[in-house]
Amino acid sequence: MRRLVGTVLRKELRDHVRDRRSMLTSMLWPVVGPLIFLVMFNLLASWYRQDRPLELPVVGREHAPSLMAFLERHGATLKEVPEDYEERIRAGSLDAVLIVPEDYGKDFSTGRTADVRMVVDSSRQSARHTVTRLKRLLDAYSQTVGYQRLAARGVAPDLAVALRVDEEDLSTPERTAAGFLNMVPLFLVLAAFAGGMQLASDTMAGERERGSLEPLLLNPTPRGAVVAGKWLATVAMAAGAVLVTLVAYLLVVKRVPLEDLGVKARFDAPAALNMALAVLPLTLAASAVQMWVSTYARSFKEAQTYLSLLMVVPMLPGMVLALSPVQTKTWMFAVPVLGQELLAGEVMRGEALGPVPFLIAAASSVVVAWVSLRITTGLLSQERIVFGRA
């Protein structure tokens, strides 16, 4: 029996590896997540990085020497203004321009409210941070000078401040970054499905479509051995995809400035190993269910359609978890897909879990796999499956 399973497994893998295009699809999928991760994190970091000098083109610098000195003291680099600054701001290559009008000096020295103009494009996400910094600096200058004026006239500056607003921005870079990190478990689980999809379609529906299932079943090989061999080949592809995803994340994380964003995530080799332990058992269940579904399809294309729909299953809990993390309860580990996504998430946050949740999650996947394989094996004795061709 074991030798026959090995024979089927070897044939399926050899057959599949020769199919360059579907191999490429199976292995490109897992790299997508890490790539998005790389790009998003570097973008985020570049938006929020605090130590970057505030580059500020100013028109009419000579009208406000004390304001200019204040800005420079607080980390702004003053620059010449290009001719086409409005265009540049719209295009996003320039974040903001400060304009000091000619009569600034006159108003300022006579104690009237002096006007300055800030030119921005508020629809630009990437400029938001610079604009906020500039606004704060201007407010701070305005306040400082105002207080000095009141103090000079013997008035307590606090009188002019009826309200002090302490703003607490929930959209901190840490939060945003953590949101992206929550996508890691989702992409790992997706890889467990995407990796074996091509092979699962070909090995059951493809076999029916080509008319090679009937001759195959004419061999004195138990149907269970045929199904097991095909299943193990699918599992091998799915596990490969999960491992590729993990390695890609490991490589990417080294190139991502997680600390700059203040993100505390554990993503080193031991954490990756734990994530592998969490997600790999899912490949057993995912591949078995994919084979079962694929057996109903009369053609490769039909199977692909069904299996793409099946991909929604890992997407749903993953999306929900990425947007709003839930309070983890033990029973959740027993739900395939949800369990793996929670486990991988906990591992990434550096929680010590102990072996029990891993075992629960693995056991539930084994049960799902076993049931699906039994049903698939049963289907191979049905005449409508064996002889029903596209």
Place this chain on the structure above:
Amino acid sequence: MIRATNLHKRFGKVTAVEDVSFTAEDGRITGLLGPNGAGKTTTMRMLYTLVRPDGGTATVDGVDVVKRPQDARRALGVLPDARGLYPRLTAREHARYYGELHGLSGAALDQRVDELVDLLDMKEIADRRAEGFSQGERVKVALARALVHGPRNVLLDEPTNGLDVMSTRAVRTLLRRLKDAGCCVVFSSHVMQEVAALCERIVVVAHGRVVADGTPDALRATTGKDSLEEAFVATIGSEQGLMQ
């Protein structure tokens, strides 16, 4: 030796095989002749264990196909109606795969595959991938994998269907060789000339029943017709199946 006894099979309300009994001896080629839809393929499928009869039974070398399908399959080599190949495997790999599924391995398997490559005259295609094989080449590969375990009983469903003259001749030669080696060969066909050219024994099936069974001469004698074609028409009661 293959023996079918009162085989009966229904699909829903349609009766595919009403009552088919015959015996195919070793060292003989037995032809299952009948028009399209007569129940030949269903009968064959019951013989090669993939369709379970609703009534009756069949034995292959004394092994009951319903009770011990695994053992029956071991004793059978089958060219079924479906001859799908794996486009990315070579001809030789097809034969090897089926050989391994029959429990063969190592030098014995290599030798057997080489024999088949010689026997079926497929040296040129042996190490080419099946993608783009001609109809004749595909049948050769399907035959090689069906015969890789050296079965004593060979079932072929319309083996020459869609083949050109040269491939048809190659298949006929192969069947005669199997017969000379003492195998029990059963093949089905709706083409009378095909059956007449090869068979010592003809079982004519129409509407799911055996309507005649005997040597070509006996068939001519019982119907009182001189030509086999006339005899065929007389036995099935219509000209259906003669139109090619």
